[in-house]
Amino acid sequence: MINKIKHWIACFFCSILLAWLITFYFLDSIVPWVWDDQVRSYVNPPGTYVWKSEGWGATTVGHHGVIGKYRLDVKQLVFWGDSFVEALHVDDRDKMFSQFNLQWSKLDQPSLNSISVGRSGKAVADYYFNIPEYERLYPNVAVHVIVIGNFNDLLPNQDSGHDCQFVSDPTMRFVPVEPPKQKVSKLTTRIKLLLNRLNLQVAWVLYRDLFIDYKSHSAVLKNLRFNLGPVEKEIESDASESKLGKNNYKEIARFHAAHFNKVTDKPVIFVYCPTVPVINDGDIQFVENRFRFVKEMALDFEDNGIGFVDLSLPFIQHFHKTKRLPRGFTNTIPGKGHLNKDGHYLVAKALVEYMLNNYESYF
Amino acid sequence: MLFNQIEFVVFFTIVFGLIFVVSNNRWRKYILLLSSYYFYGYWDWRFLGLILGSTLVDYFVGLRIYKTEKRQYRNLFLSISLVFNLGMLFFFKYCNFFIDSLSAVLSPLGLNVSSLNIILPVGISFYTFQTLSYTIDIYRRRIKPCHHFFDFGLFVSFFPQLVAGPIVRASEFLPQLETKRTLNYTRFFYGFRQFVYGFFKKVFIADRLALFVDHVFDNPSVFDGLTMWIAVIAYSIQIYCDFSGYSDMAIGSARILGYDLNRNFNFPYIANNIEDFWRRWHISLSSWLRDYLYIPLGGNRKGPKWTYVNLILTMLLGGLWHGASWTFVFWGGIHGVTLAIFKYYKGLLRDRKGEYALSAQRKLYGWILTMVIVTIGWVFFRSKSVELAFEMLEHMFVNLSGISWFSPFVISVILLMILRHLIVVMGFTQHFDLTIEKRHSLILILTLLWISIIFYPKGFQPFTYFQF
Numbered sequence: 039m040i041n042k043i044k045h046w047i048a049c050f051f052c053s054i055l056l057a058w059l060i061t062f063y064f065l066d067s068i069v070p071w072v073w074d075d076q077v078r079s080y081v082n083p084p085g086t087y088v089w090k091s092e093g094w095g096a097t098t099v100g101h102h103g104v105i106g107k108y109r110l111d112v113k114q115l116v117f118w119g120d121s122f123v124e125a126l127h128v129d130d131r132d133k134m135f136s137q138f139n140l141q142w143s144k145l146d147q148p149s150l151n152s153i154s155v156g157r158s159g160k161a162v163a164d165y166y167f168n169i170p171e172y173e174r175l176y177p178n179v180a181v182h183v184i185v186i187g188n189f190n191d192l193l194p195n196q197d198s199g200h201d202c203q204f205v206s207d208p209t210m211r212f213v214p215v216e217p218p219k220q221k222v223s224k225l226t227t228r229i230k231l232l233l234n235r236l237n238l239q240v241a242w243v244l245y246r247d248l249f250i251d252y253k254s255h256s257a258v259l260k261n262l263r264f265n266l267g268p269v270e271k272e273i274e275s276d277a278s279e280s281k282l283g284k285n286n287y288k289e290i291a292r293f294h295a296a297h298f299n300k301v302t303d304k305p306v307i308f309v310y311c312p313t314v315p316v317i318n319d320g321d322i323q324f325v326e327n328r329f330r331f332v333k334e335m336a337l338d339f340e341d342n343g344i345g346f347v348d349l350s351l352p353f354i355q356h357f358h359k360t361k362r363l364p365r366g367f368t369n370t371i372p373g374k375g376h377l378n379k380d381g382h383y384l385v386a387k388a389l390v391e392y393m394l395n396n397y398e399s400y401f
Numbered sequence: 402m403l404f405n406q407i408e409f410v411v412f413f414t415i416v417f418g419l420i421f422v423v424s425n426n427r428w429r430k431y432i433l434l435l436s437s438y439y440f441y442g443y444w445d446w447r448f449l450g451l452i453l454g455s456t457l458v459d460y461f462v463g464l465r466i467y468k469t470e471k472r473q474y475r476n477l478f479l480s481i482s483l484v485f486n487l488g489m490l491f492f493f494k495y496c497n498f499f500i501d502s503l504s505a506v507l508s509p510l511g512l513n514v515s516s517l518n519i520i521l522p523v524g525i526s527f528y529t530f531q532t533l534s535y536t537i538d539i540y541r542r543r544i545k546p547c548h549h550f551f552d553f554g555l556f557v558s559f560f561p562q563l564v565a566g567p568i569v570r571a572s573e574f575l576p577q578l579e580t581k582r583t584l585n586y587t588r589f590f591y592g593f594r595q596f597v598y599g600f601f602k603k604v605f606i607a608d609r610l611a612l613f614v615d616h617v618f619d620n621p622s623v624f625d626g627l628t629m630w631i632a633v634i635a636y637s638i639q640i641y642c643d644f645s646g647y648s649d650m651a652i653g654s655a656r657i658l659g660y661d662l663n664r665n666f667n668f669p670y671i672a673n674n675i676e677d678f679w680r681r682w683h684i685s686l687s688s689w690l691r692d693y694l695y696i697p698l699g700g701n702r703k704g705p706k707w708t709y710v711n712l713i714l715t716m717l718l719g720g721l722w723h724g725a726s727w728t729f730v731f732w733g734g735i736h737g738v739t740l741a742i743f744k745y746y747k748g749l750l751r752d753r754k755g756e757y758a759l760s761a762q763r764k765l766y767g768w769i770l771t772m773v774i775v776t777i778g779w780v781f782f783r784s785k786s787v788e789l790a791f792e793m794l795e796h797m798f799v800n801l802s803g804i805s806w807f808s809p810f811v812i813s814v815i816l817l818m819i820l821r822h823l824i825v826v827m828g829f830t831q832h833f834d835l836t837i838e839k840r841h842s843l844i845l846i847l848t849l850l851w852i853s854i855i856f857y858p859k860g861f862q863p864f865t866y867f868q869f
Contacts, residue, residue, distance in 0.1 A: 042586060046843065053847030060848070061855050243855055258407055266439070266446040317620050317804075361804055368808050371616050 058240050065239040066091050069126070070230035071157075071222055077102050077171040079164075079201050080222070082124075082157060083231065092375055093127025093367040102175060106135045106153035113180035115152040116172065118165040122187035122311065122377055123156025127367065132379040134185070137386035145390070150180065161191040162294060163202035163212045169302050182298075182306045183389060187376070189310070189328055192290060192335065210293045291335045295342030307345035307392065309385055310336075313365070314350065315357045316373040324354050347392045352384050402443040404596075404650040405604050412440070413654060420658055426581035430555055433658070440560035441524070448522040451489060456550075456557045458485045459532040463539045463546040463553075475540060482536040486529040493521055498725030524564035526722055528557055530689055535571040537693055544572050552578045561654040565647050567665040567685035574660070582659025590837045592656030597850050599649025604853040606814055607643035610635045612858065613808045618783055621793040626801030629793060633776050635811045636783050638818050641670065644683070668825050670775075670818075673759075673768040675739045676747075678775060690719050701744075708744060713737035723782070728790060732781040739774050 067087040071080040081103030088096050099105055105124070108114065117123050117135050125133045135152040142150050155172060165184055173179050190196050194206035203213045233242050248259045263269065298306045312326050326332070329350065336346040353364045363373040364381035377385065402409050416436045420429050442449050462482045469475050497516040504514045535556070538544045547553040556574050617624055617632035624632070648665035655662045669681035679687045695715040701708040713734065720733015750759070759767065777794065784790035796803065824830060835842035 045840075049843040049847055052844045053851055056844060056848045057851035057855065061852060065855075240855055247857065262408055262411075264408060264411075264443075266442040268445040268447070317616070317623050320620050320622060322623060363804065368806060369810060371612070372804060372806050 058238070061240050062237050064090055065243060066126075068230045068234045068239055068242045069158075070227045070234070072227055074102055076175060077168060079103075079168055079171070080157070085234070087126055089126035090369075092370045093378060094369070095126060095128040095132070096130065097124070097126050097133075098130055102155075102172070103157060104153050104155055105130065105133070106139075107151070108153055108176060109151045110178065112149040112151045112178070114176060114178055115150050115181040115183060116176075116179055117152060117154040117156065117183050117185055118160075118168070119154070119156040119185035120160040120187060120191070121156070121158035123154050123185050124158055125154070125156065125376065125382065127376050128379050128382060132382055134377075134382040134385045134389075137383050138389060141386055141390045145394070147394075152183075156185075157200070160200055161196065161204065162186070163204040164200055166212050166297055166301055167202040167214060169298075173302060173304070179304060181393075182302060182304055183309055184306065185309045185311065185385065187311050189326075189332065192294065194290070210289065212297065287331050287334050288338050291338030291344075292342055295339055295344045299343055305345065307347060307389070308339060309347045309389060310349060311364075311377060311381065311385065312348070312350045312353060315354055315363060316365070317363075317371075322357075326350070345392065345396065347388050349384060349388055352388050353381075356380060356384055402440055404647065404654070405600060408443075412436070413657075417657060421584055424581070429581070430551060430578060433560075434551055434555045434558065437555065437558040437560040437563060441558065441563060444523050444564075445520070448520075451522055451525070452528060452558055453554075455486060455489065455528060455532050456554050458482060459536050459557075460547070460550055460553045463536050464548075466536065466539050467546045479536060479540045482533065486533050490525060490529045493519055493525055495721075495725045502727075527566050527568055528563060530568050530686075530722075532557055534568070534689060534693060538571060544575075547571070547575050549578075559655070559660070561651040561658070561660075562662055565644075565651070566683075567648055567651065567662055568689050569662060569685070573663065577660050584659050587837060588659065589657055590843075592653045592658075594653070594835060594842075594846050595649045595656065596653030597846050597853075599646040599651075599653060601849045601853045602642035602646030602649065604646075604857055605849075607639045607646060608858045609810060609856070610639040610642070610814060613806075613811050614639055614783070617806070618785075618789075618793070621784075621789060621796055623803055624796065625803035625805050626797055628803065628806045629797045631807065631811060631815070633780055633793075633797065634815055637670070637776055637779050638814060640779065640782070641666070668822060670772065671768070671822050671826050672771055673764045674747075675736065675743050675771055675774065678771055679736070679740070686719070686722075690715050694718060705745070705748070709741035712740045712744065716740060727787050728781045728784055731787055731790070732778050735774065735778045735781065 066089050069082055069087050072083045073079075074081045082099045084100055086096055086098045097105060100108065115138065117138075123134070130136055133154065135154045138152045142152075155168070162184060165182075169182060186192060194204045194210060196204070201215055203215055205211060205213055230242065233239065294308075310332060312329070312332070314324050314326050316323050332348060332350070336348055339346040349364075357363060360380070362380050363378075364384055365377055366372040366374050367376075367378055402412065416432065419432050423429055423432065438449055438452075441452060459482055462478045465478045466475050469478065496519060500514055500516045504516075507514060535544075535553075539546050547556065552575065555578060556569070556571060559569070559574070562569055614632055614636045617628060618636070621629065645666035652662045652664065663685065665684050667681040667684065669678050672678035672681055695711055698711040698714060699707055700711060703711075714737070716733040716737030717730055718733070720729040720731070720736070723729045723732070780793050780797075781787070781790045784793060824833060835845055
């Protein structure tokens with residue numbers, strides 16, 4: 039009996055080792071957040087992160103969470119955004135900043151180098167807060183491009199945003215979050231960094247899935263049930279629609295324009311990535327439910343000196359030409375989720391065209 | 402409660418611990434009976450009454466049938482069992498199906514019939530068939546009735562096989578309850594091994610394939626022909642891994658507890674004819690249909706034409722057993738017609754000795770044809786409606802344009818499955834079998850468990866056969 043127990047214990051540890059050897063090639067890097075005093079925000083620490091659960095990419099992050107190579111000798115264009123700009127799902131060479139650099143370098147135009155400052159979960163209010171800090175560190179920033187992957191990020195009273203919240207009660211305003219949202223303990227950060235260095239992502243995955251209540255994870259051990267059923271299911275309302283409420287899109291656009299014009303004297307361009315084309319209900323949907331609001335806001339932004347690039351038409355044209363959707367990956371669901379290589383290319387291309395068409399605004 | 406939930410691990414550990422500690426066979430059976438009722442009540446305690454009702458009716462009916470010599474009274478008692486069990490099944494499972502079908506016919510006449518708000522009790526198709534087999538076998542004088550009510554209650558509600566099979570025969574299970582079962586390390590090892598195999602098949606393969614399959618089947622007009630074929634093949638693997646995985650977990654759990662359940666799947670995708678496929682797929686159901694439907698209808702005793710009719714009818718009803726939808730009837734019809742055609746073809750190929758033999762080349766053609774028919778059948782089985790199924794088939798054979806989606810995981814699983822089946826066909830299984838004698842067996846078994854846990858897909862994926 040003792041020998042059998044010893045055999046089981048030995049096999050248990052050997053199996054963990056074998057499982058680690060097999061799985062670490064397929065698991066995502068742990069992406070910790072560290073507090074950066076210089077930009078007064080949580081950023082991804084320097085290092086290379088690989089992502090395999092959605093898409094398949096390697097991302098190298100530099101100082102202050104910057105992705106891409108900052109150059110002191112040329113003007114910089116900064117892409118701001120959430121996970122759409124962080125873009126762990128595609129390789130650096132396929133990200134919008136690389137695609138922009140490649141396309142711009144082929145033009146006979148003044149040199150311009152782009153970099154990305156993106157982090158999952160951020161919203162427009164955060165960039166209002168972050169832009170002055172980064173301009174202090176990177177004085178040759180010439181253009182700010184804010185990529186919107188989710189229309190709700192423009193709206194008040196949403197759950198998104200880390201450093202700053204956009205609220206409308208009683209009046210529209212940006213409110214710094216003190217302490218910053220999703221503050222993580224130093225110990226947790228150290229553990230994550232260590233696990234990353236030792237390629238022990240598997241330990242983090244197990245801990246996260248069993249104990250932590252992220253919105254997409256089950257926190258299995260926290261949600262155990264042993265009582266008899268039936269269990270009454272809570273009916274979840276459509277969070278995105280319920281949080282919209284009644285919005286005056288004109289006022290919202292004016293608010294953003296006024297505040298971004300105040301916080302920086304550099305040109306600001308909003309780039310909107312629609313959810314269409316998307317596979318929906320047995321067919322391909324080409325028109326978003328909120329396309330009218332997007333059109334209204336685009337005009338209001340332009341009227342108030344803020345550039346607005348709507349990618350609806352380029353996305354649809356690309357699909358008709360290639361039968362490829364700009365969002366989604368083969369290892370997730372085509373058409374849903376983050377921008378793939380095609381999506382990043384289209385963002386860069388549309389931005390280049392917009393800047394050439396509005397040349398005087400930027401040069 | 403599902404086998405792939407942590408709650409089941411806790412539950413099973415406690416039950417096994419109690420069984421291990423308690424040496425008295427009667428008390429072990431009480432523990433298992435109470436555990437089984439808790440297991441079922443975990444889903445919904447309100448339906449425990451149905452299992453109890455089925456148990457009570459068939460227990461007493463079984464005793465009466467055995468004691469009664471007069472044919473008319475035997476028929477009467479058997480009828481009570483049939484009416485109660487099939488009535489229960491009809492009400493909970495098929496009532497709304499027939500109401501909706503009737504509504505489609507009556508609505509053009511301005512008559513509206515609305516469906517009822519009925520919850521389908523989990524496992525009802527399985528335990529009703531199980532108790533029916535008991536009363537029918539007593540009626541046929543194949544077995545004697547069980548004289549211990551709690552033993553019979555345990556036969557009906559034994560939790561490893563309660564909600565999704567295998568459908569257990571009284572003749573195989575009740576004798577096991579009469580004697581104290583041996584709990585030893587060998588039994589535990591092989592039970593654990595089978596449970597892990599099942600867990601891996603269900604969680605790592607079936608549930609992850611579902612993410613791809615569901616999206617393609619929900620949007621058949623969007624994807625191109627090759628993607629459709631990959632989705633259908635993926636679904637063939639998904640349903641096999643889901644159901645055989647569940648059966649493995651059921652059989653493995655039972656084995657750990659000391660009880661033996663028959664295998665329910667035997668590599669159906671190596672079958673080179675449709676008859677062989679049904680000897681390998683859901684064996685407990687196909688044998689039930691043969692013994693309690695096909696043979697009573699007349700089987701092959703009334704000449705070839707009636708044989709074909711009985712085959713088709715059996716498979717149509719077998720299809721309907723799977724679900725209250727015309728897609729399942731269609732699926733059953735495809736298999737019934739194919740079985741009838743095969744029967745006819747087999748008759749033509751019999752030599753003078755009455756034997757049926759095929760060359761290797763013909764076996765290969767037979768395998769290809771069988772797999773194409775089975776795959777097409779799965780399109781109906783999986784589709785939400787007959788119209789969508791035909792739309793899917795159109796995209797598979799005719800209108801091939803659309804979006805391509807070649808999921809690396811799905812392609813890898815298909816290739817691995819082909820390799821796995823080749824190993825079986827070529828007779829190399831024993832080289833890869835993880836037996837108790839091999840020191841590395843437990844390492845590999847535990848590794849499969851870890852991989853399943855690490856890559857456990859987010860979001861709930863019920864067992865496919867739970868809905869039956």
